[in-house]
Amino acid sequence: MTRIAVVGGGRIGEALIAGLREAGTPGSDIVVIEAVQARADELAKKYSILPTTLDIGCEGADVIAIAVKPQDVPAVTERIGEAISDSVHESIVVSLAAGVSTESLENKLSAGSPVVRVMPNTAMLVGQGVSAVCKGRFARDEHVEQVKTLMESVGGVVVVTEAQMDAVTAVSGSGPAYFFLLTEAMIDAGVEQGLPRDVATTLATGTAHGAGAMLAAGGDGPGQLRYNVCSPGGTTAAAIRAFEAGGLRATVADAMEAAATKSHAISQASKDDDDDDIA
Ligand SMILES: NC(=O)C1=CN([C@@H]2O[C@H](COP(=O)(O)OP(=O)(O)OC[C@H]3O[C@@H](n4cnc5c(N)ncnc54)[C@H](OP(=O)(O)O)[C@@H]3O)[C@@H](O)[C@H]2O)C=CC1
Numbered sequence: 298m299t300r301i302a303v304v305g306g307g308r309i310g311e312a313l314i315a316g317l318r319e320a321g322t323p324g325s326d327i328v329v330i331e332a333v334q335a336r337a338d339e340l341a342k343k344y345s346i347l348p349t350t351l352d353i354g355c356e357g358a359d360v361i362a363i364a365v366k367p368q369d370v371p372a373v374t375e376r377i378g379e380a381i382s383d384s385v386h387e388s389i390v391v392s393l394a395a396g397v398s399t400e401s402l403e404n405k406l407s408a409g410s411p412v413v414r415v416m417p418n419t420a421m422l423v424g425q426g427v428s429a430v431c432k433g434r435f436a437r438d439e440h441v442e443q444v445k446t447l448m449e450s451v452g453g454v455v456v457v458t459e460a461q462m463d464a465v466t467a468v469s470g471s472g473p474a475y476f477f478l479l480t481e482a483m484i485d486a487g488v489e490q491g492l493p494r495d496v497a498t499t500l501a502t503g504t505a506h507g508a509g510a511m512l513a514a515g516g517d518g519p520g521q522l523r524y525n526v527c528s529p530g531g532t533t534a535a536a537i538r539a540f541e542a543g544g545l546r547a548t549v550a551d552a553m554e555a556a557a558t559k560s561h562a563i564s565q566a567s568k569d570d571d572d573d574d575i576a
């Protein structure tokens with residue numbers, strides 16, 4: 298049994314809670330600490346969990362998952378540090394925030410506190426997330442294993458180095474949004490071609506689901522799967538040519554570079570804040 302305190306009940310906090318509940322974690326093992334009372338009450342009702350304060354929620358928690366916006370992480374971590382500093386129970390502080398380094402978290406906690414950084418994605422909501430995990434200076438392998446097991450209950454998990462986290466964020470943290478954007482564009486294009494919107498939505502969404510399932514089946518890779526759709530002289534090859542002419546691959550590379558650069562900039566901002574604290 299792992300007792301989890303989720304600090305921040307926004308989009309990703311809810312996705313984690315929903316995925317854990319769906320995977321069978323009892324509601325009594327999860328508490329949520331959320332700034333907006335109405336939102337805390339909504340989550341409590343929806344997932345049969347307890348909304349509480351940070352001090353009470355951190356007491357006895359095995360995992361304290363920080364799911365607030367990156368700029369709110371330093372203040373929240375400092376308060377968590379105060380709440381657990383005298384506790385005999387060891388809590389693993391887990392950050393789900395983009396761009397916030399384990400070092401900046403450790404700087405706000407008592408010396409030697411185990412910190413694990415996770416980059417999840419919103420597909421946790423349906424138990425199909427994929428997360429990357431890296432450990433801070435004081436986290437031992439058993440802490441990483443515990444967090445890995447927790448995240449495996451809501452999807453796949455890979456262990457990476459912290460230096461890889463900006464790239465991870467660009468691929469899988471932000472990734473669901475790229476597929477949603479493509480799906481939206483396909484629906485709009487289907488409507489332009491004369492389909493009713495509900496029909497275009499059913500077709501594009503079902504296609505995304507089916508293509509995802511084929512990729513996840515782990516047989517042929519994406520290239521071969523695409524070749525299999527491209528009948529010689531056919532419709533798909535004509536569409537792929539238009540995608541390539543429009544610079545799709547370069548656009549994807551530029552978009553992911555922008556995401557990774559932003560993640561790095563967030564890390565630099567949190568480092569600068571730490572330096573200001575020390576000065
Ligand atoms: N959304 C996503 O797909 C992903 C997000 N992440 C990371 O997850 C984190 C949260 O993102 P997201 O869920 O989108 O953001 P949200 O703004 O939806 O959620 C954050 C929530 O935390 C609340 N909050 C702020 N300060 C406190 C506090 N002191 N105590 C308790 N609750 C507080 C916020 O309230 P208020 O709005 O009033 O400030 C808000 O409800 C970010 O760091 C992001 O980088 C990581 C991977 C994917």
Ligand SMILES: O=C(O)[C@@H]1CCC=N1
Pocket residue numbers: 395466470471
């Ligand atoms: O957009 C963001 O900053 C967060 C982090 C990854 C996905 N959403």
